[in-house]
């Protein structure tokens with residue numbers, strides 16, 4: 001035993017268990033084999049910080065969403081790709097509204113949960129691998145903080161190029177981000193400083209997720225200010241046309257494909 005996790009489908013396992021807890025159907029974690037336990041996503045940062053967040057919110061219906069989620073889905077139009085669909089909460093509402101939507105995710109388990117919850121069109125992969133499938137979109141949604149998938153200065157140009165390759169003329173991207181720089185907590189301000197001294201963006205988090213015995217590999221997840229995001233988009237095929245920060249520190253960034 002090393003204490004190191006087994007690399008596996010953390011999101012898939014935790015969403016499957018969260019669904020089992022919510023529905024009472026299927027095996028789920030029990031205290032003493034009897035009482036249901038809440039399913040907790042463990043997020044480890046590379047400075048040793050560990051946070052836990054209940055996974056149940058990935059299953060939330062629209063009544064429990066934050067206002068910015070509603071504003072984001074209200075702007076979806078045309079053929080829509082829900083990037084990192086998770087348990088499919090966003091895709092389900094769009095489907096209900098008659099918006100043609102596809103959920104994309106790297107987690108086979110997350111896709112299985114989305115399918116069980118009724119999402120009809122699902123793709124396993126990344127925006128890069130999906131280009132070859134030939135499907136093209138008018139709207140890309142990156143919700144649930146999935147602006148993080150831009151990762152940082154290295155990944156952003158390739159990510160934007162893949163989205164441009166998947167885009168129809170006039171397409172839009174709506175991404176939910178968090179501006180991390182309002183904090184005075186020295187744990188976080190020190191982390192931001194260390195990142196910058198290494199040439200990274202301050203909020204370029206290096207994380208791994210854990211659930212039960214499983215863990216992911218370490219990966220970058222971007223938490224940045226709207227200004228930093230504007231810099232990342234500059235020079236790409238996309239234009240940042242709107243930043244809605246009514247629920248600051250959270251914001252919705254809207255990008256449009258340049259003519």
Ligand SMILES: C[S@@+](CC[C@H](N)C(=O)[O-])C[C@H]1O[C@@H](n2cnc3c(N)ncnc32)[C@H](O)[C@@H]1O
Nearest residue numbers: 011058084085086104105106107110126143144
């Ligand atoms: C924070 S959750 C957000 C889920 C969902 N968008 C929501 O708002 O409930 C992130 C999701 O993105 C997926 N994911 C992570 N990296 C990805 C990638 N490179 N491409 C597609 N999906 C990815 C994860 O498996 C997970 O389901």
